[in-house]
Amino acid sequence: MPPLPASTPDSGHARRMFFLFGLAYFAQSFAQMGGLIGQPLNFYLKEELGLSTSEVSDYLAIASMPWVIKPLYGLVSDFLPLFGYRRKSWLMLVNLLGAGGFMSLAGLTDPSSLVIALTLTAFGTAASDVIIDALMVEKGAETGLTARFLGTQWFWFKLAAVVTALAGGFLANTFKPATALHLAATVTMLAPIAVLAASYFLVREKPSRVELAAMKETTQSMWLAIRSPKLQLAAVFVVLWCFSPGFGTPLYFHMSDILHFDQQFIGQLSAFTAVGGVIGAWLFGHVLARRSLAVQANVAISAAILAVLAYLALAQPSSHAQTVAAPLHVSVGMLNQIGMLMILSVAARACPPRAEGFTFAVMMSLYNATDQFSSVVGSRLYEQVFHQSLGPLLWVAAASLALCYLLVPFLSRPLHTVPMHRAEEAASS
Numbered sequence: 227m228p229p230l231p232a233s234t235p236d237s238g239h240a241r242r243m244f245f246l247f248g249l250a251y252f253a254q255s256f257a258q259m260g261g262l263i264g265q266p267l268n269f270y271l272k273e274e275l276g277l278s279t280s281e282v283s284d285y286l287a288i289a290s291m292p293w294v295i296k297p298l299y300g301l302v303s304d305f306l307p308l309f310g311y312r313r314k315s316w317l318m319l320v321n322l323l324g325a326g327g328f329m330s331l332a333g334l335t336d337p338s339s340l341v342i343a344l345t346l347t348a349f350g351t352a353a354s355d356v357i358i359d360a361l362m363v364e365k366g367a368e369t370g371l372t373a374r375f376l377g378t379q380w381f382w383f384k385l386a387a388v389v390t391a392l393a394g395g396f397l398a399n400t401f402k403p404a405t406a407l408h409l410a411a412t413v414t415m416l417a418p419i420a421v422l423a424a425s426y427f428l429v430r431e432k433p434s435r436v437e438l439a440a441m442k443e444t445t446q447s448m449w450l451a452i453r454s455p456k457l458q459l460a461a462v463f464v465v466l467w468c469f470s471p472g473f474g475t476p477l478y479f480h481m482s483d484i485l486h487f488d489q490q491f492i493g494q495l496s497a498f499t500a501v502g503g504v505i506g507a508w509l510f511g512h513v514l515a516r517r518s519l520a521v522q523a524n525v526a527i528s529a530a531i532l533a534v535l536a537y538l539a540l541a542q543p544s545s546h547a548q549t550v551a552a553p554l555h556v557s558v559g560m561l562n563q564i565g566m567l568m569i570l571s572v573a574a575r576a577c578p579p580r581a582e583g584f585t586f587a588v589m590m591s592l593y594n595a596t597d598q599f600s601s602v603v604g605s606r607l608y609e610q611v612f613h614q615s616l617g618p619l620l621w622v623a624a625a626s627l628a629l630c631y632l633l634v635p636f637l638s639r640p641l642h643t644v645p646m647h648r649a650e651e652a653a654s655s
Contacts, residue, residue: 384502469596471622502563
């Protein structure tokens, strides 16, 4: 992202926020379940433990539960200051816990202990994400830089995803499954430590304490968020956009067992997807953010449907499968990033004050929950219904995307929120 002009008021503070948001999302990309440990973990579960496609999806879904309950972290951060701060202290604490989870993961092989450590890392990463997003919404409202903050976050998130995909593929292809997983966990531990240190030096907020009046105001803001038609429509859009049962675990097993791609090449394909995400984040922040929401949505949906159906070229083994795989992953990564940033930008602008953590976390929880649900459903369909055939799952994903067209006219309407006095009346009734 280009630097702020020197004449911008308090541009030094804005630059610090750009750095913090970029670093936090770079670290989150490393530390999430699909980050550096992603492919080594899939490789370990598949080869070392001998789990099937559906069993791997179920295992990862259990360990990913902290991502689904993200609104709870938003509630705690919005309502309960820790050591006098609503964001800074919580941000440091959860990253400390996440680092501890990765440290313990680096020495485990027992499946039950492994899932406990993975759940702790997921909690630390998910909670950190919620608090960073709350800060982003707050600072975006103050500075008018919401779209640019979002673009910065996801640009660095996807850039890190390129690194982690290549590194994860290298580890899975070079070392034994357990060794690859432990090395990935050891390196990843540095990510939450970096966010912890940056939070201490860069986050500046007014001291806060538990007050009845403030808690009442936060409750009223949450009620505004729940009743916001714009946010409700955005939530439906997120669910339809993310329901892609042909991707995730089914696609990994399909590439491994049917297409016979080696682990390093699969890692490279994940990197290509992330490269597409980098391009998509840049295009959104510099080009599409200036267009109308209707234009953004219609272009993104149409292109995404075409890109998903283009994956039919990989549905069966062929001599050209490896050749077409790379551009396909780039295009899908780019288009998915544009669509997600578009809807998150709508959600961020619709978040009422003092409930930023809860409101934005609800949207991201829907994204994560739908992604996990899609993978679980897709794995079962892939194994038990379609008999390891990827094509029908791609048609299901395309149909879900097509339903997004129905929501575009409503998302494009001006935002209407419930007046505060009505929210107060409803909260007190």
